[in-house]
Amino acid sequence: MSLDFATLDSLRRNHPGWKLLLADSAPLVVSFLHRAFIEPNIRSLSQSDLIESLEDELYALRERLGADVFPRRAQDYLNEWASNDRGWLRKFYPEHSDDPHFDLTPSTEKTIVWLDNLTARAFVGTESRLLTVFDLLRQLVQGSETDPQVRIEELQKRRDEIDAEIRSILAGNLPLLDDTGIKDRFQQFVALARELLSDFREVEHNFRSLDRRVRERITLWEGAKGALLDEILGQRDAIADSDQGRSFRAFWDFLMSQSRQEELTSLLDQVLRLPTIAETRPDKRLARVHYDWLDAGEHTQRTVAQLSQQLRRFLDDQTYLENRRIMNILRSIETQAVAVRGTQPEGQFMSVGDLGASIEMPMERPMYWPSRKPVIADRILQTGDADLEVQVLFSQIVIDKAKLAAQIRQALQNRNQITLLALLEMYPLEHGLAELVSYLQLASENPKALFDEEQIEPVTWKDKNGNLRTAEMPRVIFVR
Numbered sequence: 001m002s003l004d005f006a007t008l009d010s011l012r013r014n015h016p017g018w019k020l021l022l023a024d025s026a027p028l029v030v031s032f033l034h035r036a037f038i039e040p041n042i043r044s045l046s047q048s049d050l051i052e053s054l055e056d057e058l059y060a061l062r063e064r065l066g067a068d069v070f071p072r073r074a075q076d077y078l079n080e081w082a083s084n085d086r087g088w089l090r091k092f093y094p095e096h097s098d099d100p101h102f103d104l105t106p107s108t109e110k111t112i113v114w115l116d117n118l119t120a121r122a123f124v125g126t127e128s129r130l131l132t133v134f135d136l137l138r139q140l141v142q143g144s145e146t147d148p149q150v151r152i153e154e155l156q157k158r159r160d161e162i163d164a165e166i167r168s169i170l171a172g173n174l175p176l177l178d179d180t181g182i183k184d185r186f187q188q189f190v191a192l193a194r195e196l197l198s199d200f201r202e203v204e205h206n207f208r209s210l211d212r213r214v215r216e217r218i219t220l221w222e223g224a225k226g227a228l229l230d231e232i233l234g235q236r237d238a239i240a241d242s243d244q245g246r247s248f249r250a251f252w253d254f255l256m257s258q259s260r261q262e263e264l265t266s267l268l269d270q271v272l273r274l275p276t277i278a279e280t281r282p283d284k285r286l287a288r289v290h291y292d293w294l295d296a297g298e299h300t301q302r303t304v305a306q307l308s309q310q311l312r313r314f315l316d317d318q319t320y321l322e323n324r325r326i327m328n329i330l331r332s333i334e335t336q337a338v339a340v341r342g343t344q345p346e347g348q349f350m351s352v353g354d355l356g357a358s359i360e361m362p363m364e365r366p367m368y369w370p371s372r373k374p375v376i377a378d379r380i381l382q383t384g385d386a387d388l389e390v391q392v393l394f395s396q397i398v399i400d401k402a403k404l405a406a407q408i409r410q411a412l413q414n415r416n417q418i419t420l421l422a423l424l425e426m427y428p429l430e431h432g433l434a435e436l437v438s439y440l441q442l443a444s445e446n447p448k449a450l451f452d453e454e455q456i457e458p459v460t461w462k463d464k465n466g467n468l469r470t471a472e473m474p475r476v477i478f479v480r
Helices: 005-014 016-022 026-038 047-065 074-081 106-118 127-144 148-170 179-220 225-240 243-255 258-272 275-279 284-339 401-411 420-426 433-445
Strands: 089-092 101-104 417-419 450-462 468-479
Touching: 005 016, 016 026, 016 106, 026 047, 026 101, 026 106, 047 074, 047 101, 074 089, 101 106, 106 179, 179 275, 179 284, 258 275, 258 284, 401 420, 401 433, 417 420, 420 433, 420 450, 420 468, 433 450, 433 468
Parallel strands: none
Antiparallel strands: 089 101, 417 468, 450 468
16 A cells, blocks of 8 residues: 555545544543453453443543543443444344444554554564564475475475484483573464454454445345346455465364364463463463464354355345246236226137147047956955064164264363364264264254365265265364
8 A cells, every 4th residue: 555645644534543543532442442352352242241341441430530531321432433433343233132242343453453562562572583584484485496306405404404403302402492582482472363363353354344245236236136146256256265265264274173273272281381471471361362263263254154144035035026026917917807807809809720620530549448357356364474574673773863962062061163073083973874964964953063165074984784984075063
């Protein structure tokens, strides 16, 4: 973006972040929103909870600064901050809820983070960021190298360096990070973790803007249904195939891995238990920051799902309107027929073509074929005493869905989510395909379950004859 006079003047008049900096109540807005949303890493809050928290804030300010400071109600302030003129909060109604919720807008979050960076920091680390720069440049060069020999030489060089480090450790030379290096890298981790949450909010905002444009187009569209779907699906594919969409999808696939989540949990636990880090008293929510990433990513996925639901609703509405138009045409024809029922038309008003006689030759007719009468034998039925295998009648399979649902709940007791493939590793299939279909039915009936159509996973089991069976299906994720 070019920072010329016209651009900056437009930003000053229209950008919500700039308006926040110019507002007289900016200290109240920034301090409250930072404490309510950013500091605890909360995505959204209900109106009742936010009003209660803001009333406490206003009461404390009036006690300290006077009763005339901020005289309005907390709800009035929230509605003003969420208005189109301000745009500091987003007010929305979640699905199946009558209580409005509030969330930060990306512009407000950027402004608060910028103000936070204005304050002087007691420790500014540079070594870790320099190492990150070198690592990123190395990845760019190696990832774009097309010569196999060059890449092999680079891998061999890294292998030699690792072998030399192993020999050095075996010799008793164990290099460790000093306290400064640990603080430097931990500070960079905290900054990157919070930036990721901000990026999720901005990605969700971009998808929501697309959803809003789609709703506007559907509401005002008067042309053919196929043309509108062509345009909407083209925009959806453009977002998904953009650099931002591909990067988000790669990040989401990486984070959805159960092994990666367990590794992140273990690493965070080990880092936060380091004496140097414990002395700084880090935020306790950093121990579960990867779950905050999952929640933020789930919000983004739900926004995309709302776009698909809107398209489905549009198709249903169009079908209803077309059926209604056909019924109106039929009623119009019936009304006109009743109106002209007593009026005899003049002259010739109807003609019938092909008045010639239809001749059928006698030999072309089928010959008579007498019907056969059934012969009924008058016999007395006797009870049979054959030794038949009746066990087949009692070997029917009945899938206990309650048991499967209990297994899902038990697997989610110590984790936020689990894939169907991981669940089947804990509880293997006992009844084959019928039990697998029951799991899919439970997932379709669960509003919190997710279907990832882009990830195909193979599910294997053994039938009653010991043969190995395999079914390929989209990834199914159960969420607590």
